[in-house]
Amino acid sequence: MFSYTWRGAVWIILYLFFILAPLFVLLAASLPPSRDFWTEFSAAIGYAGLAMMGLQFGLTARFRYVTEPWGEDVIYHFHRQVSLIAVGLVIAHPLILFVVRPELLGLLNSITAPWRARWAALSVYSLIALIVMALWRVQLKIRYETWHLTHIVLAIVAVTAGLLHMVGWGFYLTNPWKRALWIGLTIFWIGLLLYVRLVKPLFMLRRPYRVTEVRKERGDTTTLVMHPDGHPGFRFTPGQFGWLTVWGSPFKITGHPFSFSSSAEVTDGRVDMSIRNLGDFTSEIHKVPVGKRVYLDGPYGAFTIGHPADIHVLIAGGVGVTPMVAMIRTLADRGDQRPVILLYGSNDWESITFREELEALQARLNLTVIHVLRNPPPSWTGEQGFITAEVFKRHLPPPYADHEYFICGPAVMMDVIEEALAEMHVPMSKYHSERYSFV
Numbered sequence: 542m543f544s545y546t547w548r549g550a551v552w553i554i555l556y557l558f559f560i561l562a563p564l565f566v567l568l569a570a571s572l573p574p575s576r577d578f579w580t581e582f583s584a585a586i587g588y589a590g591l592a593m594m595g596l597q598f599g600l601t602a603r604f605r606y607v608t609e610p611w612g613e614d615v616i617y618h619f620h621r622q623v624s625l626i627a628v629g630l631v632i633a634h635p636l637i638l639f640v641v642r643p644e645l646l647g648l649l650n651s652i653t654a655p656w657r658a659r660w661a662a663l664s665v666y667s668l669i670a671l672i673v674m675a676l677w678r679v680q681l682k683i684r685y686e687t688w689h690l691t692h693i694v695l696a697i698v699a700v701t702a703g704l705l706h707m708v709g710w711g712f713y714l715t716n717p718w719k720r721a722l723w724i725g726l727t728i729f730w731i732g733l734l735l736y737v738r739l740v741k742p743l744f745m746l747r748r749p750y751r752v753t754e755v756r757k758e759r760g761d762t763t764t765l766v767m768h769p770d771g772h773p774g775f776r777f778t779p780g781q782f783g784w785l786t787v788w789g790s791p792f793k794i795t796g797h798p799f800s801f802s803s804s805a806e807v808t809d810g811r812v813d814m815s816i817r818n819l820g821d822f823t824s825e826i827h828k829v830p831v832g833k834r835v836y837l838d839g840p841y842g843a844f845t846i847g848h849p850a851d852i853h854v855l856i857a858g859g860v861g862v863t864p865m866v867a868m869i870r871t872l873a874d875r876g877d878q879r880p881v882i883l884l885y886g887s888n889d890w891e892s893i894t895f896r897e898e899l900e901a902l903q904a905r906l907n908l909t910v911i912h913v914l915r916n917p918p919p920s921w922t923g924e925q926g927f928i929t930a931e932v933f934k935r936h937l938p939p940p941y942a943d944h945e946y947f948i949c950g951p952a953v954m955m956d957v958i959e960e961a962l963a964e965m966h967v968p969m970s971k972y973h974s975e976r977y978s979f980v
């Protein structure tokens with residue numbers, strides 16, 4: 542199979558092509574009279590910024606073939622960073638013009654300005670609102686769902702208004718086929734969004750799942766056991782996740798991401814998700830009735846075992862244990878006897894999700910579980926506090942760089958652990974992280 546490295550390289554080349562090619566096309570065939578350097582430069586960054594903004598629709602279109610080499614969280618991280626660059630370019634475009642041609646400042650008055658300038662203003666204001674809401678959603682106390690819908694609307698407005706501004710201004714787009722190319726590109730970008738919001742949900746609608754068991758777990762967590770309804774389902778690799786829609790149709794933008802917690806070795810399409818009560822959607826999960834029809838979009842993610850390793854070291858904080866349990870159950874079902882060490886941070890002894898099952902699994906594979914408790918009972922002699930480099934050193938045999946590490950838990954814990962691994966000279970290629978928040 543085409544290796545992830547090669548596939549990743551091809552997608553990077555294609556990405557750069559889609560950003561740069563439309564820009565160079567503007568320089569082909571007949572050219573308008575040339576202007577001063579800064580005016581031309583500002584036009585170039587405006588076009589490049591818009592092309593980058595447009596391709597953002599592709600980054601979040603959940604194309605499994607594209608995201609597989611990196612994993613979804615890396616793609617969303619890239620999406621955030623590229624957005625900042627793209628918006629910076631788009632905003633720098635008028636700012637440079639205002640400096641070199643101050644007479645254009647009059648265009649800021651949207652009452653008297655022509656439509657081509659009004660579109661530009663609408664595009665820039667939408668982008669500023671989009672960035673402010675994305676960076677400070679939590680501080681602004683905006684609900685995730687409200688933010689998500691607004692994000693999509695603002696992005697469409699920004700890109701469409703940007704295109705109308707370019708076409709209205711003409712200059713490089715007076716040539717009909719250049720104009721057609723940019724209009725076609727914009728339709729293509731928005732088509733990517735329609736794909737994820739219309740085509741994919743249609744596919745999911747035809748491949749529903751049924752909840753066959755609702756199981757209460759320790760730690761305010763509920764496991765939904767789901768089976769495909771009238772189709773074979775999908776296979777996944779342990780550690781991957783899917784988007785779950787419980788209430789309503791898959792067309793609503795309310796899918797929530799959850800790791801699969803079941804073994805990947807089951808052959809009847811069964812998928813379990815273990816969900817901790819952390820907010821408005823997750824607090825309702827225990828009320829889901831058996832037999833309920835739900836929708837799953839997956840599998841996604843690159844947080845998976847399968848790399849050659851002497852020891853698998855799984856580091857979990859709280860509900861971050863779900864992908865680890867999928868890995869452990871899968872390794873047990875495969876009869877894999879390589880050592881697995883699970884360092885598992887929980888609040889207290891009673892809230893350790895899967896505690897009894899992990900004990901039982903130690904009989905089926907070479908598994909060591911080290912619980913680290915923040916609030917241990919008085920008789921506790923095990924690890925307490927947080928998982929740190931010291932805890933690693935007490936329980937892991939050197940050389941540390943030979944093991945394969947998997948980390949999932951609260952963001953603060955993950956940062957500390959990644960730093961600790963770097964201090965222990967574990968190369969980045971040897972550790973894998975799954976962050977439970979995209980925004």
Ligand SMILES: Cc1cc2nc3c(=O)[nH]c(=O)nc-3n(C[C@H](O)[C@H](O)[C@H](O)COP(=O)(O)OP(=O)(O)OC[C@H]3O[C@@H](n4cnc5c(N)ncnc54)[C@H](O)[C@@H]3O)c2cc1C
Nearest residue numbers: 685796797798799800815816817820821822823863977978
């Ligand atoms: C790859 C991945 C795997 C995950 N696996 C698990 C798991 O196995 N078990 C588990 O309990 N939790 C898991 N989570 C976290 C889970 O998705 C959130 O806790 C849940 O969506 C919160 O929804 P809420 O409405 O109850 O809470 P809210 O209070 O509305 O949200 C809490 C936070 O969760 C995030 N969030 C909320 N809604 C969404 C959404 N629709 N899409 C993306 N993020 C959202 C936001 O960052 C938000 O600030 C995972 C998250 C990711 C990204």
